[in-house]
Amino acid sequence: MSLLRRLFPTDRAQRAWCLYDWANSAFATSVLAVFLPVYFAKVVVPPDGVTLPILGLAWHTGASSLWAYTVSLSVLLVAVSAPLVGRVADEKASRKGFLLLCVAAGASATAFLAACGPGDVFRTLATFMAAYVAFSTSEIFYNSYLPHIAVASARDWLSGLGYAYGYVGGGLLLAVHLWALAHPTLLGLEDSAAAIRVFFLSVGIWWAVFSVPCALWLPKGIRRVREDDSHPPHLFSREFWAVYREIAAFPGALLMVCAYFFFNNGIQTVIAMASMYGATALKLETGDIALAFLITQAVAFPGALLLSRLAESHGTKRVLLVSIGLWCLIVLAAYKVDTAAQFQGLAACVGFVLGGSQALSRSLFSRLIPRERSSQFFGFFAVGGKFSALLGPFFFGLVQDLTEEPRSAILSVLFFFLAGLVLMWRVPEDD
Template structure:
């Protein structure tokens, strides 16, 4: 039981932020908004995009992939810069809180979208998703400051576990409301979905408040500030990274295998709705099951990492991800989707939490925000490339199945790069 409870107020606040923003990852990013965008906001016949002299006709699933890529690109480009600035100025917590509350506010605005409001909906989503992604840089950067190295696997896994429970609880409420909209005074599914968007923003903001109270306001600053302050900012950033080859290798490895993970997360509901004909209720139920399975999955994999080694358990999880992709390529029935959701739920949290804890042991604590900014490049640029490839291959082949199968390559390249990173700090 002690392994399921944080040891300090700072650790409680840290875990509760995962509880807070995971509602966005589940209800907005993974389940409700992609389907709502494809079935309600986006015209069924698609739309034409004009890029100078180019005219590109796109469908909802493709435009959704492009939107996710655009939002993450904004974060990935500036991640190390804002991380280094926050380290030098000692502003990790203020910037983290600003991003969190701005993301929550933008999420509530999604409640005011409807049929034909394509650009308004995409603008709100891009801001919300960019803030969600950027806030995680600083959230992750607190890990070395609130836990000893021996606790990193445990606390990182516990944070993900709390996130899955928190996101799952709100998603469960949304599923109930979709079945019985009159319980909350509404009449249609579309009204329930818009109200759900609003509740996600409120949930995110409310459970971020402990971070305002309990996360440390002052953390260590870089000791070599004077020796690098004369350098151009990009030069100093890359000098810090390439002086630590294991850190650089981990960033590259994470870049590749996170391609597959993030693409599965962001495109699964669109794939289920358009390719398998699943209803919003069925998709929500499958993802709700994923949330509950992810809780024991994250905690068990973190415990396995403490016994057998973080890198070894990561290799096993990547092998399972390859099997998931092959299975997804061949599935045709709704119950296949539920099997896939169960497997993904078990390995998802462990894959990400162990990546975070392994990286946290490789970096200097006084530069945690800067280096987690580089980690965000590996994560966010990979999350850009995967959905972008998915969208392009979907338009070229007229089916998403070739895009799904291509994800195996990303997992294999990531595993090869991970092999160069030693498991001990």
């Protein structure tokens, strides 16, 4: 019974918090990681690629690199706005309102992807960007709730449990999508491309429906009192840039952001580019790629919980260092992948370390910051994460365009994991 109570929190706020991972992980899995990159490469983009006018030059690029550049541009928008949005949420005690606004925008844009078809290159990318920005911004407010709904000793477990819920929820919907992809005519759909468009619509509905508990049960944000909060900071104000200086008073948190900047670079590049790499470089079928990500989801659930339990007994920082080291080995192994079976085996390895790496990073950072300013500081945490998600896919696409060799792009990811490992070593020990 004790384990059941830990898996199903009795506190309604904690339950709603976990269910939001269940809700939005469907976008991260079925849309971002699996079906949209493959659909974009095989259906939307012409076989000979597209030519972009850049600084008066004609830059010809294919689906894989164009996807990488778009992911980078999307996260740039989030990274620039994250500290400001986080601070405003703290000042005005409006984190729940911001979270629900992101849910509405993201779920709607995801559903609208169903209207994008062959040749709709830039409409597809613009719609995806809207959904991705809403998804990423919502995570700022979602993460910032952690120190307000759980005591310090319970955060490792709750953080890992949130990711575990996400992997189960996203995995369940992905399993349904995988079955539908194999039997589109049973659902009255013309082909697999039509099925994938329906998947986009279903993800939007899933995201919205399972976010309802957040609206009902999450508490409003704790208001941070300022001497003068009648003029909320804006992008070009001195107050806004003062936010960046404030984190220097917490060197552990600043170092954590820097370490996260690098190793999350690699993680986000793997997530964003794996299915595109499988579709374009390895020529894998959509079903094989979807199965690989379903395996990742299945393994990630026990992986997140196991690493969270190990962190409770051996220390969050130590376990996080081990997980980053495992990521380095995974990248080296990815260089040699050739078959669908190898791709799926590597997906299982990714699943084991994925949830734990992210959950423990979130938990460790929450201990290095002042509780009453969590939204503001998690905005900085998002900067580290989102700017890294910007650089990783960008360099992946650039290396691929310059070398015309996808495997060289894979090795470029290793640098970010190694840099993150070195910096994480210097982060203060957690309690």
